Amino acid sequence: MVINVLIAFFLDMLIGDPVFSLHPVRLIGSMLTEYEKLFYRMKHKVLGGALLVAFALAAVFSVMLGLNYAKKWAYLPFSINIVSVLLLFFLFCNRDMAKEAKSVYERLSAGDLEGAREAVSRIVGRDTAALDTGGVIRATVESVAENVVDGFTAPLFYFMLGGLPAAYAYKTLNTIDSRFGYRNERYEKFGKAGARLDDILNFVPARINAVFLYCASGFRKEVFRCMRKDGQKNPSPNSGLAEAGFSGMLGIALGGPSTYGGVLKKKPRIGIDRLEENMREAPALILKALFFYWRVVFTTLIGFLTAAYFLGLPLMF
Numbered sequence: 001m002v003i004n005v006l007i008a009f010f011l012d013m014l015i016g017d018p019v020f021s022l023h024p025v026r027l028i029g030s031m032l033t034e035y036e037k038l039f040y041r042m043k044h045k046v047l048g049g050a051l052l053v054a055f056a057l058a059a060v061f062s063v064m065l066g067l068n069y070a071k072k073w074a075y076l077p078f079s080i081n082i083v084s085v086l087l088l089f090f091l092f093c094n095r096d097m098a099k100e101a102k103s104v105y106e107r108l109s110a111g112d113l114e115g116a117r118e119a120v121s122r123i124v125g126r127d128t129a130a131l132d133t134g135g136v137i138r139a140t141v142e143s144v145a146e147n148v149v150d151g152f153t154a155p156l157f158y159f160m161l162g163g164l165p166a167a168y169a170y171k172t173l174n175t176i177d178s179r180f181g182y183r184n185e186r187y188e189k190f191g192k193a194g195a196r197l198d199d200i201l202n203f204v205p206a207r208i209n210a211v212f213l214y215c216a217s218g219f220r221k222e223v224f225r226c227m228r229k230d231g232q233k234n235p236s237p238n239s240g241l242a243e244a245g246f247s248g249m250l251g252i253a254l255g256g257p258s259t260y261g262g263v264l265k266k267k268p269r270i271g272i273d274r275l276e277e278n279m280r281e282a283p284a285l286i287l288k289a290l291f292f293y294w295r296v297v298f299t300t301l302i303g304f305l306t307a308a309y310f311l312g313l314p315l316m317f
Contacts, residue, residue, distance in 0.1 A: 002305055004081055005156070008088035009301060016095035024090045028172050032056060032179055045189035053176060053193050060172045064165040087164050091171055093151040094297055097123065097144060098290050104140045108133060108283040123147075125182070127259040137282055141289045142254050145246040146239045148296050150174055153212070154205035156304050173198050184261050199237055206238035209300065213245040216292065216299040223248040230270040240270065247271030249292050250285055 020026075035052045042048035064087075071083035100123045107115040116136045121128040123143045131139065154174070159167040177198035180191030210227055217223040226248030227241055234240025234255060243254045253273030257266050 002308070004084040005088060005159075005301075005305065007080065007085045009092060009094075011085070011089045012092040012095055014095075016099065017090070017093050024087065024168070025171060025175065028056075028060060028168075028175055029179070031059065032176060036180070040190060046192055049180065049190040050193035052180075052190075053173070053197060056172055056176060057169050061165050061169050064168045068164050084164065087168070088155075088159065091155040091159075091167055093147070094294075097147045097151060098293065101140050101144050101286055101290055104136060105283050105286040108136060108286070125178075125260060127262065130259070133282060137285055138252070138254050138256070139258075140286050141246055141250065141252065142239075142243055144286075144289045144293050145242040145254075148213070148293060148300070149202060149206050149209045149238065149242055152297055153209040153300050154202055156300070157205045157208065158201075160304060160308060170201055173201060182260060183265070184263055202238040206241050209296070210241045210245060212300045212303050213242065213296050215303070216295040217245070217249050220249065222251075226271050230268075233268045233270055235265075235267060244270050246289060246292065250288055252285055 017023075032052070035056055039048040039052045039055075042051075067083060067087070071081055074083045075081050100119065104116050104119045104123075107113075107119055113133060113136070116133075117128045117131055120131070120136050120139050120143075124139045126139060128136070128139065154170055155167050158170040162169075173194060176194035177191070180187045181195035181198065182188075182191060210231070214220075214224055214227070223245050227244045229244075230247070231241040231244040234243060240255075246252075247254045247270050251272065253269045253271045255267045255270040257264055259265070
C-alpha cells in the first residue's frame with residue numbers, strides 16, 4: 001500500500017540508513033566479496049563477472065521472493081506491513097546523502113580543504129587528494145545529482161514494477177556496478193557485465209527522473225536546455241541527465257577530467273561554469289544543490305504515487 005512507501009520514506013528522512021551487520025545491503029556487499037573471490041579466479045574475466053552477476057541476482061531475488069511470501073503474516077492495522085516498510089527503508093538513502101554532502105559544505109566553509117577532501121571521498125569514487133575547492137564542490141554536486149536516481153527514483157520504480165524482489169535485484173546490480181564497474185586493470189573486463197546491465201536498468205528511471213527534475217525546477221528553461229544539450233555528454237548514458245539538470249539549476253559546470261585509482265579519465269564539461277565568479281560564496285552551492293535535491297525527491301515521490309493511483313498499481317508488494 002501507499003502507506004508502506006510513505007512510512008519507509010519518512011523513516012529514512014528522520015533517522016537515515018542504520019549501520020549494522022545484518023543490514024540487507026551490507027549482506028549483499030558481503031556476498032559479493034565472496035563471489036568475487038570465487039569468480040575472479042576464472043581465466044575469462046568477462047565470463048567470471050557475468051557469472052557473478054547471475055548468481056548474485058538469483059540469490060537476492062530468491063531470498064526476496066521468500067520474504068515476499070512470508071510477509072503476509074506481518075500486517076499491522078491500516079494495511080501497514082512491517083516487512084515491506086523495513087525493506088523499503090533499507091533501500092532509500094536520502095538522509096545519509098544529505099548528511100555527507102552537508103559535512104563537505106561545513107568543512108569548506110571553515111576553510112578546511114583537507115577535511116573537505118576526506119569528507120567528499122566518502123561519497124565519490126574518484127581520487128580526491130588533489131582536488132581544489134572547485135573540484136570538491138563539483139564532485140559533491142555530481143554525487144548528489146546521481147544519488148536521486150540510484151538511491152531513490154530507480155528503487156521506487158522497480159518496486160512499483162515488481163515489488164521487493166525487483167527492487168532488491170536492482171539494488172544488487174547497482175552495488176555490483178559500484179564495486180566492480182571501474183575501467184582499471186583489475187575490473188575492466190570483470191566488471192563489464194554488471195556495468196552494462198546497470199546502464200540498461202537505469203535507462204528508464206534516469207529519464208523519468210529527468211522529467212521530475214524539470215518539474216521540481218519550476219520548469220526553468222536553463223534546466224531543460226542543459227539536459228537537452230549536455231545530458232548525453234557523460235560517458236554514462238544515464239547519470240549525465242541528472243548532472244546536466246543540476247548544472248542548469250545551479251549555474252555550475254560539472255564533469256571534466258577526473259582521476260580514478262591514479263588513472264586520468266577524460267570527461268567533457270557539462271553546463272556553463274560560473275563557479276569562479278565568487279569563490280568565497282561557492283561552498284553555498286552545495287546547500288543549494290541539497291535544497292534542489294529534496295525538491296526533486298518529493299516531486300518524484302508525489303509523481304510515482306499519483307501515477308500508481310491512476311494506473312491502479314497495487315503498491316502493496
